[in-house]
Amino acid sequence: MKEGFRQAMAWLHTWTGLLFGWLLFAIFLTGTLSYFKDEITHWSQPEVQRHQLDPAASLGLAKRYLQSNAATAGSWFIRLPSDREPALSVSWRDPNATGRRGFISHELDARSGERVEVRDSRGGDFFYRFHFQLQMPHPWGRWLATFCALIMLLGLVTGIITHKKIFKEFFTFRPGKGQRSWLDGHNAIGVLVLPFHLMISYSSLLLFMYMVMPASIMAAYKGDSDSYFSELFGRDDAPKAAGVAAPLTDLPALYAKVQTIVPGARIGYLQIANPGDSNAQVTVTQAAADHVAYQRSANWTFDGVSGALLSQGEPESAAMMTSFTIAGLHMGNFAGPWLRWLYFVFGVAGTAVIGTGLVMWLGKRQLKHAKSGRLPFELRLVEVLNIASMSGLLLGVAGFFWANRLLPVGMQGRADWEINVFFLAWALSPLHALLRPGRKAWGEQLALGALAFAGLPLLNALVTGHGLDQSIARGDWAMAGFDLTALGTGLFLAWAAGKMLRTPNVQAKRAPRAAKAASTTAEVN
Amino acid sequence: MKRKAGGILLSYRLAVASRCLAALLGGYLLASMASVCITLLVPMTPVDATLTGMMLSFVFYLLAFIWCFACRTATRAWLGVLLPSLALALINGLAYWMKNP
Numbered sequence: 214m215k216e217g218f219r220q221a222m223a224w225l226h227t228w229t230g231l232l233f234g235w236l237l238f239a240i241f242l243t244g245t246l247s248y249f250k251d252e253i254t255h256w257s258q259p260e261v262q263r264h265q266l267d268p269a270a271s272l273g274l275a276k277r278y279l280q281s282n283a284a285t286a287g288s289w290f291i292r293l294p295s296d297r298e299p300a301l302s303v304s305w306r307d308p309n310a311t312g313r314r315g316f317i318s319h320e321l322d323a324r325s326g327e328r329v330e331v332r333d334s335r336g337g338d339f340f341y342r343f344h345f346q347l348q349m350p351h352p353w354g355r356w357l358a359t360f361c362a363l364i365m366l367l368g369l370v371t372g373i374i375t376h377k378k379i380f381k382e383f384f385t386f387r388p389g390k391g392q393r394s395w396l397d398g399h400n401a402i403g404v405l406v407l408p409f410h411l412m413i414s415y416s417s418l419l420l421f422m423y424m425v426m427p428a429s430i431m432a433a434y435k436g437d438s439d440s441y442f443s444e445l446f447g448r449d450d451a452p453k454a455a456g457v458a459a460p461l462t463d464l465p466a467l468y469a470k471v472q473t474i475v476p477g478a479r480i481g482y483l484q485i486a487n488p489g490d491s492n493a494q495v496t497v498t499q500a501a502a503d504h505v506a507y508q509r510s511a512n513w514t515f516d517g518v519s520g521a522l523l524s525q526g527e528p529e530s531a532a533m534m535t536s537f538t539i540a541g542l543h544m545g546n547f548a549g550p551w552l553r554w555l556y557f558v559f560g561v562a563g564t565a566v567i568g569t570g571l572v573m574w575l576g577k578r579q580l581k582h583a584k585s586g587r588l589p590f591e592l593r594l595v596e597v598l599n600i601a602s603m604s605g606l607l608l609g610v611a612g613f614f615w616a617n618r619l620l621p622v623g624m625q626g627r628a629d630w631e632i633n634v635f636f637l638a639w640a641l642s643p644l645h646a647l648l649r650p651g652r653k654a655w656g657e658q659l660a661l662g663a664l665a666f667a668g669l670p671l672l673n674a675l676v677t678g679h680g681l682d683q684s685i686a687r688g689d690w691a692m693a694g695f696d697l698t699a700l701g702t703g704l705f706l707a708w709a710a711g712k713m714l715r716t717p718n719v720q721a722k723r724a725p726r727a728a729k730a731a732s733t734t735a736e737v738n
Numbered sequence: 739m740k741r742k743a744g745g746i747l748l749s750y751r752l753a754v755a756s757r758c759l760a761a762l763l764g765g766y767l768l769a770s771m772a773s774v775c776i777t778l779l780v781p782m783t784p785v786d787a788t789l790t791g792m793m794l795s796f797v798f799y800l801l802a803f804i805w806c807f808a809c810r811t812a813t814r815a816w817l818g819v820l821l822p823s824l825a826l827a828l829i830n831g832l833a834y835w836m837k838n839p
Contacts, residue, residue: 218808225807363796367803415796422792428770429777429791432834433784444785532786536793 219374226371227574231595233364234571235602240344240361241567242606244413245560247341248545248553251297252691254336257617259679261331263299263689264324268480269465271301274326276464279303279488283317287454289485291464294323295500297691301326333627334617339635340610345420348636352424359425362417369403369410376400392576399569402562409559410566416543419536447509447527451486452494459491462520470522471497471513478511479503485517493517501546506537571599588651597646597654604658605642607706611665612638614699618669618676656713659706667703670696756812764819765802771826772798778833 246253255261275291283289286305294301304318320329335342346354386397403410423430423438434441443449464483471478481500487493499511510526529537541547545556575595582588588596616634620627646654673696674680684692777791806815 221808222804225804363799363803366796367800370800370804418796419793422795426769426773426792426795429773429788429795432774432830433777433788433791435838441785441788444783445789530783530786532782532789532793536789539793 222371222374226368226375229364229371230368230567230570231574233361233368234567234574235598236347236357237361237365238564238567238571238602239606240347240358241560241564242610243340243344245557245564246610247337247344248548248556248560249695250337250341251295252337252695253340254334254338255297255299255691256673256695257334257336257614258300258320258331259673259677259692260329261300261320262322262324262329263687263691264294264322266294266296266323268293269468271323272464272468272483274321274323275301275303276461278319278321278326278328279305280461282319284489287487288451289488290482291485292482293480293500295479295481295502297502299323299691300329300331332617332622333624334631335628336617339613339632345417348632355421356425359418359421362414366411366414366418369407369414372403373407376404392573392580395569395573395576399566399573402569403566406559406562406566410563412539412542413559413563416539419539420543445509445533452492454487454490455492457491458489459493459518461485461488461493462495462515462517464495466520467495467497467515470515470520471499474513475499475511487517491518494523501544503547504541505547506534506541508537509533568603571595571602575599596651597643600646600651600654600658601639601643604655604662605639605646607662607702608642608658608665609635609639611662611669614669615665615672618672652713656710659710659713663703663707663710665703666699666706669699669703753812757806757815760812760815760819761803761806764816764823765799765806768802768819768823768826769795769799771823771830774830775826775833778830778837 255263271293272291279286279289279291283303283305285308287308288306290304292298292302292304300320301323302318302320304316307315307317309315320331321327322329342348345358347358348354349357386394386401388394388397418425423441427438430436430438430441467483468480471480479500479502481498481502483498484496485493486495493516494514495517496512496514499508501507504511506529508526508529510528512526514523514525515521516523545553548556575592578592579588582592613631613635616631620630624630642658645658648654649657670681674682679689679692681693681696684690684696773791773795775791776794777787780787780790782790802819805818809815809818
């Protein structure tokens with residue numbers, strides 16, 4: 214801090230990067246998986262068949278199912294199938310129960326309207342929730358994840374300050390030069406994907422800003438956050454039931470009405486208040502996939518008996534659109550298949566920037582001890598944590614999917630056990646890393662990960678009828694894409710494991726010279 | 739930063755810890771005060787003003803972090819976040835009182 218601004222920023226980049234890198238790696242990896250949340254859920258619950266979308270017919274089926282199974286419920290909720298989510302989902306509040314337990318949800322086959330018995334699994338939702346809640350009690354996970362986002366943003370800004378020759382160095386990649394190559398890779402990926410990185414870290418701050426930065430709400434609403442939210446999202450007052458029976462309006466006709474208002478609109482979900490009552494009301498909400506930003510105006514409320522349009526959501530102000538657009542860019546709900554893959558690749562790149570940074574921190578300090586081959590305690594600790602946070606997490610993810618296919622379908626608490634396997638596999642990783650020398654630990658865990666991921670398509674084909682041959686023939690690209698991605702991940706991990714397990718290492722000798730030669734960025738210590 | 743042969747002085751470690759606290763707590767105070775100030779002063783509806791204040795607050799948090807580690811001493815780090823916070827708090831108090839007399 215005495216040495217000048219750029220050195221101070223390099224110091225800050227180095228140390229915040231180390232302390233938060235492990236957690237950020239997990240947040241980025243699970244966040245990247247969350248871009249395929251629905252597809253992962255589809256793989257995790259292969260019982261749900263994918264059909265041609267027919268929203269009007271689905272609405273008729275949902276109504277029929279709810280009328281025969283939830284006729285007395287005070288409200289219904291119907292989520293239509295989409296390109297990504299094959300199931301027709303219906304839920305209602307059990308009129309005889311109180312609290313959250315009374316919420317019942319069933320998945321229906323989109324063609325037959327019959328209930329599908331799916332295996333108990335959190336699927337992609339597990340990774341999505343872990344991404345911002347870190348499996349911690351509410352609200353601590355969200356606080357910690359949001360703070361990590363601030364540190365990520367700080368890491369980007371300090372990183373930019375540190376590498377002043379950022380665009381020149383972007384075109385520099387010197388492979389096979391040990392530490393130098395890691396730094397080149399770290400810089401090249403970091404700069405290439407910089408707009409995405411800046412967007413993703415700043416937008417994560419906005420997602421929970423009402424929670425982490427509530428001073429403005431306190432000042433403007435005197436602490437009454439409910440009135441802030443109702444002004445932000447629009448009021449949502451369901452009418453009281455009149456107690457007079459009246460037939461519910463035709464839902465497919467409401468779908469047709471929405472189509473005349475917004476031609477081509479995809480429908481996300483319907484909320485039906487007081488079904489079968491003369492005070493029934495139906496709110497149709499457009500799918501999030503239709504807009505970049507969340508739009509509170511994109512819903513229409515109809516009279517549940519006559520089917521007349523009662524109201525539309527209120528329009529958004531400029532500030533709302535700004536905030537919702539930034540949040541929408543983070544979530545990527547609007548992204549079609551190609552853009553979704555681009556999000557995924559960018560997410561992997563972000564994960565790689567964090568991973569290469571962690572490896573570099575240690576690599577640089579290991580050089581001093583290259584001759585003796587023994588690391589001091591603190592460096593050994595960083596080494597074990599590096600291994601656990603990266604290869605260990607990958608083993609956890611693979612473990613989750615193996616558990617999904619191998620745990621008996623009728624098992625009690627099955628979904629919880631999938632998660633337990635995830636954490637068990639993750640927890641075993643540091644134990645193994647403690648017992649083995651660094652390079653060997655890396656290599657062995659990556660090799661196991663390679664087997665685990667590459668084996669997933671085979672396992673899937675053996676225990677379900679949804680192997681690659683079947684899914685490609687049926688055109689089920691979510692299922693096939695998952696298997697192919699797992700295979701690709703397995704191959705990549707095998708390559709990485711091969712590098713680690715091959716006898717080292719000319720690099721250790723050459724690296725100090727390379728580091729000296731490249732003094733321009735060597736202050737990143 | 740640079741590791742001396744005999745390890746790092748305790749005073750240096752304390753100074754780093756002090757800067758961390760200044761960034762974490764002082765920075766949060768500054769960001770909160772700035773967000774309230776924007777919310778109370780921008781000519782917008784309450785919900786828009788609140789959104790704008792909250793969205794911009796993180797810029798101040800970020801700048802506070804950078805300041806706390808870029809300035810010359812830990813004392814300056816604290817002064818650099820506390821003095822602007824105090825000034826903003828005075829403005830906020832005045833603005834709040836004028837809006838809610």
